[in-house]
Amino acid sequence: MFRGFLVAVTFGIFAPVTQAGEYTFVVQPILPAEQTKEAFLPLTQYLSRQTGHDIKLVTSINFLSYWETMKKNTQYDLVLDAAHLTAYRVKRMGYNVLAKRADAVSYTLVTGENADVLEPEELIGKSIASIGSPSLGMLRVEEMFPNPLRQPVIIEVNNSVDSIKKVIEGKAVGAMVPTPLVGQYPQLITVTTTEQVPHTAISASSSVPADVQNAIRKALLDASKTEAGQQMLSAINFPSFEAATNEQYNGYESLLEGVWGY
Template sequence: MNDEIDMYLLVSFFVFFVAPVSNANSLSFGIVPQQSAKKLARLWTPIFAYLSAKTGEDIRFSTANDIPTFEKRVAAGEYDIAYMNPYHYTVFHQVPGYEAVARQKDKRIKGIVVVRKDSVLNELTELDEEKLAFPSPAAFAASVVPRAQMDLKGMQITPQYVSSHDSVYLGVARGFFAGGGGVMRTFNNTTPEVREQLRVLWTTPPYTPHAIAVHPRVAPDVVEKLKQALLTMNDDPEGRSLLKTINFKGIELAENADWDDVRALNITLLNDLLK
């Protein structure tokens, strides 16, 4: 089993570093890099092996070294399938036309702001004039929503973008930042030795979660097979076990209108990528 995992990781890192675009005989599945590529490969590659077996398609893990690079790749349509944050979906549905097919079941995404467990801070406004860590400017729940709330409260903070959620948590745990933005799923998935040094100071309102979306070039019959394979995970013990590794309770089908709550925020951070 370890040899199989090692081989999966070797293939995954080849795709990550060398070939983010799928070849004619495979489908690239891009995962937004909320965590390190190594951790994402470990968590998602077995899921893609499962989906490949169920669909008869060769579905391969891919990601990027940071969220801005991921955004550029999605904007260029480099991934056949992508798992992207709610704001990303509202942007990249427009160009190049990704269409949502599924999302996490019974889930609303909430951003969090974390501080060290021994911090004396108890209110979000107490982070005024502090240096705070965020994964990227357009990380929806971990950056966009918390920063919007801070602006509404008149807070003046110094944001530092550190490429991933795990980097936020590590930076706060080590005392490099007074606090930082993330989401509960990645907070729960980060290493125990880091997580145990932190506590959640504040939580955002809830929104529709990340989308699993397909590029328009993916054939309709392949899209249908993917949908059925994703739904199968809910009732299959192996599928449920794999979903548990990424803290998913299940998968449900989705449609474009599901993200209208995010569109109502009128966020324009990535408008330049639509040109």
Template sequence: MPSKKINIVLITITLAYPVSAISDYLFTAPPRETPQKGIETYQPIADYLSKSTGEKFIYRQPANWVEYSRGIQNNEYDLVFDGPHFVSWRIQYTQHSVLSKLPQLHVWRVIARSDANDIQTLDDLVGKKICAPKSPNFGMLTMMSHYSNPAREPVHIITKGWKEGFDSVVQGICVAAVMPKTNHRKFDPLLEKTRAIHTHLPYPNQAFTVSPSVPPHLQSKITRLLLSDKGQAAMSKLRDRFSHGANLISAENEEYEGISMVLSRADNFKSAVK
């Protein structure tokens, strides 16, 4: 390659990532989206942090939940955005620190048809079909954590979305389904077709955590950047999807204490939850 072209390449790299950059930090989120949607949602965040810190943040989407779960347990990720149960596990077992979270509380509801008079409590679901996303979905794990005896628990029917679970209850495919309270209100605002038989206590919402591999001063800087106006703008697609556009807010590790216990029901985490 001619020297002129080499110089141009070096200048381009220097402008994109200043010479002070000394580390590559791996940023990830659960494989809930298609690869393209993942890039659209999370790559702007990685680009913003790289530009603002002088370090290099690389977004990588795991191929599947097995790879994602293994990566979490092996502490392969430096910056992660995901659900409260994973946040709690990383804080407890890999010394991650929470940086910022979605502002709304996470409230799960278990619903049944309005005319299902024999279904009044979670105990009435033993041996009956319930609709929920597959493990390690937080709602599914939260509901199933109510049952301590594998011989006396509901039959889990896997659904791909909250609306599918709701429709399955209305159509009689499942006796009950778990979903966020906000989704239940959206699907049946007047409670004409369904009713709640159980509402779980509220949890803190999805959050960003950072690993000990990121120096404390950089952790503080990332927090400030994410909560700034420019940071909120970089997270616009994330906010549109998960918080109806509301800004993320600061968070504390203590808020997530104990939530990881629901992962004892997750196939890829059973041996990792003590």
């Protein structure tokens, strides 16, 4: 056995292990930047402890800034993002899906309590607040109102919380927001909910070494099995992470067709 070990060392059979490094981790700007930091810092801290690498959480002020930075493909090592942008990076930039949040996700068109709106068509010519393109929410609005002559008035905001505030404050009639947020605001009335897509996924740039990707994947998939992982999941309000593949997101990049810069 010892002789076998010497042979392995001599001929380099053991795969090299990447030294501890620093990697940026960005989360899609659905929430305000400060709320994003508060919500997801437990995740990057957990990954740093579990992998021995320094995983740095970074934020973006809005989707336009996020989209422009993403296209440069130089500043985001790890990304927690929606299906369409995950698929875009896999197809165009060589990213690799490591794991996804369990289940699927949809978007919901909501109004205030006194809007008296039953169908999306009743919002033609009226105001809808949404995060700007290429957020999945805005793309769903565009799908819902394809006729350029029969459109709502779009009020662009930096995050979904601002969308909801616009409705509650009477500054917009409707808003398109991630469905999980709706239950947090009893003042909102659901008009319609879109079809579900695979939930947000964590993907890694090709610049992240394979062994680092594997360590992060293992930490995510094992999270629900350990006390530290369970505490992290509770802190970020995720049920768990589950295995995911690049193929699982294939095709969702087509939602970006027509978006400037695609």
